[in-house]
Amino acid sequence: MTLLGTTRKVPKFGARYVLESQIRAMLKFFWLIAAMAILNPLLYLVSFGIGVGSLISQHIGPHGIDGVSYLTFIAPALLASSAIQSSMDETIFSTLEGFKWRKLFFGMNATPQTGNTIAGGVFLAAMVRTVIGVSVYSAILYFFGAMNSPHAYLAIPIAIFAGASFGAIMLAFASHVHNEDLFLTIIGRFLIGPMFLFSGTFYPLKSLPSALQIFGWISPLWHATELGRYATYGHQISVTMVIIHFAFLLVMLVVGLFFGFRQFSRRLAK
Amino acid sequence: MLLSAAVAIAERREGKFGDRYYAGRSRAVLERSFIAFKSSTWFVVLSGFVEPVLYLFSFGYGVGRFIGNIDAGSGKMVSYAAFIAPALLATSAMNGAVYDSTWNVFFKMNQSRLYHGMLATSLGPLDVALGEIAWALMRGLIYAIGFMAVVAPMGLIPSWWGVLAIPAAVLIAFGFASVGMAITSYFTRFQQMGAINIALLPMFLFSGSFYPLTVFPGWIQAIIKALPLSQAIQLIRALTLGVMQVGLLVHVLYFLVMITFGLFITTRRLDALFMR
Amino acid sequence: MSENLIEVQGLTKKYGEFVAVNGIDFHVRKSESFGFLGPNGAGKSTTMRILAATSRRTSGEVSVLGRDPEIHGPQIRAHLGVVPQEGNLDVQLTVTENLYIYGRYFGLSSKFIRSKIDDLLEFAQLEEKRDTKVDALSGGMKRRLIIARSLVSDPDILILDEPTTGLDPQARHILWDRLFRLKEDGMTLLITTHYMDEAEQLCDRLIVMDKGSIMSEGSPAELIREHSTREVLEVRFGSEQNVRMAPAMEKFCDRIEVLPDRILLYTEDAEAVLEEIVGAGHSPKTSLVRRSSLEDVFLRLTGRSLID
16 A cells, blocks of 8 residues: 555656656766866857957957957857757757667656656756756856856856757657657757857847848847846846747747647657 | 689789778778668758858858958958858868768667678778768768858859869868777767767867967967868868968878878778677 | 588687687588587687688687688688678668678679579568668568578578577578578578577587587487487476475486476486376376477586576
């Protein structure tokens, strides 16, 4: 009777166990993930912030873009981009691994775990990695002097929020995937690459031709970057726009989780 | 005993130099890639040159507006887009070659055991290495042509010497693919491949793709210039901007050494791995 | 005339300290079907790989078709068809493409290979799957395709490493039938297996290997005659009782083996022994009378079961 009692509880808190197993899997590559988490921001900041920044200040002065140094300008964009990247990596690869490569989810599903708890565990694990990554990144930004506004810390939850939204969408996509080579190529080449390059990351979105600006509008990275810039250095932004940016990310999160959870359950039941 | 065709073919090579390692048939390995390619998703493979083009648009024109013209060395002023275009070509040659010679090779070596099958025939390890690399190079060639076809009409290749950037990109890809395959042959687990990404990222960011190396102190410049990607960028940039000088041959030599070294190690490793 | 295609003397293979093959001698005649019987880790596959010129020996003499595989690897491999234990079909290609490209690896002309493909597909009973990607084939189909693939170069010797391991009974029988045809056509076959029924069915002559050494050599019938009795009586008294009953059983037969789940009594007439046992007041829960098999030979030679 006691045995039955404890197992019956599992579905309710099940995501916690999936989360634990996901994190254990992540810890195996701890050094790799840690090295990337520290090297990535350092290298990008030095290369673009300082290298490209020096070319820009030669041409239009040290505070030529948005009234701040180039490093300060790109910092919140890189922060949000890294949050999106790590959350996406984790949801996509865990999902592909679970459904296709090692078929772990089908084993989990034979226990009282359900599609919802497994999807929830995968998503939460991605969030754990994102939170850690964003914290490390922010600390590095702080030392570079790119987080010196009084409410700069707000850039941290904003970046995490962006990571969650995009991770949720990728969870939904990846759970449908059967041909992962094709999927990964298309995602990398036609979604992530362009998003990184055309979301006002390296220059204001407004300086792009108006046809290309549309891309920024549908990009979670741009919405997160705008909010982040407001937080870290007081980039001018209207209240309406703040609401729009938040609403966009929130809708992505909810839609992504809804379809992701639903597809996890469906695919496991097949 | 009546000789079969397969035996007669193998006997022809008997006694020639290196006949244990090379059967003179890397074509068959290349043909295999072509057959596999025919049934794969074409547009995905062919769209490989999209990435450098996107970088070019985003940086060349986006960031370029805030930078204006810059000194590409020896006082030659060029637009920012013309400055980074050759670097992007070199980088994409590197990335393509590294991807093909690491992920793809690792999969065929350890997961699908494709090379085990090949080496059970009368092929030798050098046939396999050359055939696989040749395929990577053909892809690289198509990407390089595709990229040039986009950027040349935009006026970003001011010199006719720029045509030579295409074979140069293939040479560069050859160098990276040979060394990449040699390194991959030492890997036993997928995760080790992450190390390659860690090594490539700083090279991509600091090899003078996006700004002249003169922003760095002299000793750092010296280190960077010795790295393969920087060598590649110097070579291709000189060609597209038409800054011709004898010194370019040093870069060519650099890649020839990489190719020889990489092939040597790869052949020995394949031989050791499959002749255990 | 029986010409030796393969001659091996004192073959030894070490991986570091571990001795995988320990100084073995044997020879294989033309058109013979030669087997290596032994448990996993006996050194069978290592021996096969050395013969197939895909592994270097530590010491000893090996001659395949009169030449040393270590020096003339590509030339010797051109004579061989290899069916590896682990599948290595080209998963990105279709059935036909797999056959075609494998022939190309041997340098055969496209025209030559295309002229053979229909026959090979028929042999492998895969005509209807010709344009299917190999990923979608069943285990038995894949194994037949690998065998067909190994035939594309008209080999003189076919090397099969555990050809039916992992297949269901029906798929095994289809495969055996295919191999019989090759044997009838005069192909020289080298087969490793840890299934005694497979060895009995397919091999003219075989060596029994254990821990890198040859325990015995001969035809299946010879081996059984030499190392076992004609018949075997298997009796079960229940898992706790077998060991206790063993001493009482010894007097009824030539030799006895006590296994965890049963007792084997070796004798020329098992029926008679069973009657004696029952007559003496023992009542085994179950009993089985059968002919001796290679399993019994192996048990005798090594004191262990072949499949554990």
